[in-house]
Amino acid sequence: MAAYKRKRGLSGLADKKAKKVKFVADGDEEEQDENNEITVVPPVSMGKWTNKERVLIFSSRGINFRTRHLMQDLRTMMPHSKADTKMDRKDKLLVINEVCEIKNCNKCLFFEAKKKQDLYMWISNSPHGPSAKFLVQNIHTLAELKMTGNCLKGSRPLLSFDPKFDSEPHYALLKELFIQTFSTPRYHPKSQPFVDHVLTFTIADNRIWFRNYQIIEEDASLVEVGPRFVLNLIKIFQGSFGGPTLYENPNFKSPNMVTWGAFTFCGLGSILFHVFVRTTIKFHKADLSVVIPDEVLQGEETPAVRPHRHFAGQGQGFSGRLQQGHLVSVKQNNEP
Structure with missing residues (x-):
């Protein structure tokens, strides 16, 4: 092989590349290779990852396909999130604090399904609290919307809040929970050093509307990306997944009450009809x-x-x- 290299002249080429140049500087003789090497310029600011926020996103058993796709969209949008297997419905909610400790997470997004149609979401600061429970409505995932907007995977978002979040104490508490949960920590290993989308939280009709928009640099406009959903606040607890109740929404009506109210209204009409019939019969008998x-x-x-x-x-x-x-x-x- 050496003879073949000498014949082809490869060894001489290697010797030419390894040629060293001598120069004298300050009286010291130094040698320097003349090889052409590509050097990577370090960034201007060598940041350090100090905000170690980690969010655990998982659910209970019995969720439908739309909830599963919503969780996947949130995990894609939040590079500081972690996943776990589904929790059994028979387990108590306090077990989630132990799961967060095992996964080394201090925030949790837990989706709880009931009757395979009603979806509840818990946002908790594990293990000391506080925590909030919401009813999730009007879910639209990324695959379902097919919006024209597109943002970089793993980029850090801007968080935009409605001015009403500063008007009442329970909204201010929820604002802090949302900031600590949905904001991507700076210099996170899985994040990208770009800001190209906005997460908006708007209060309308006593509900919190979540939207995700892409920032267009050319004309400084916003294009919706997705997903989108609506949060209806139920309660705020002092602890993580339990404890004393700090706030209870007086305007909240559970899906069971709404369904039962509709059936009661229909049944009330039937009852009034039967009462009218019996009264008419008695009237004719008296006549x-x-x-x-x-x-x-x-x-x-x-x-x-x-x-x-x-x-x-x-x-x-x-x-x-x-x-x-x-x-x-x-x-x-x-x-x-």
Whole structure:
């Protein structure tokens, strides 16, 4: 092989590249290689990752496909998040604090599914609290929306909050929870050193509306990326997944109450109809004892007869006697 290299002249080329140049500087003789090497320029600021926020995102069993896609979108959008297996429904919520400790996470987004149709979301500061419980509504994932916006994966977001978050204490607490949970820490190993999208939290109709927009540098405009969902606050607890209640939303109505109210309204109409039917039957039975004098036939009495529908279950009523031709006055029926 060495003879082949000498024949091809490769060894001489290698010797030329390894040629050293001698120069004298300050009386010292130094040698320097003449090899062409590519040097990587270090960044201007060698930052250090100090904010060690980690968010655990997982759910309970029984979620549908839309919730699963929403969790995947949030994990993609938050490079400082971690995943875990689904939790059994029989386990208590306080077990989540132990899971966060095992995963070395101090924030948690837990999605709890009930009846395979109602979705609840917990945002907790583990293990000391506070924590908040929301009802998640109007979920639209990235694959479902197909918006024109697009942002870099792992980039750090800007967080925009409605001015109403500073008006009331419970909204101020939720604002701090959202900042610590959704903001990507600076110099995170999995994050990109760019800011190209905005996460907005808007309060409307006593609910918190979440949106994700891309920042267009050319004209400083915003284009929605997704996902989007609405959070309806239920309670705020002092501890993590429990403890004393700090705030309870008086305007919140559970999905069971809304469904039961609709059925009750429909049932109320049915009940009123049956009451009207029974009252009508009693009214017609009372009218049979009224005798109206006939002006044409002087001295003869004619019973007050009104057409009447025959209701099922009432037996052969007055309408049945009308069909058989038994038109007799009540006074005659009462005679022995």
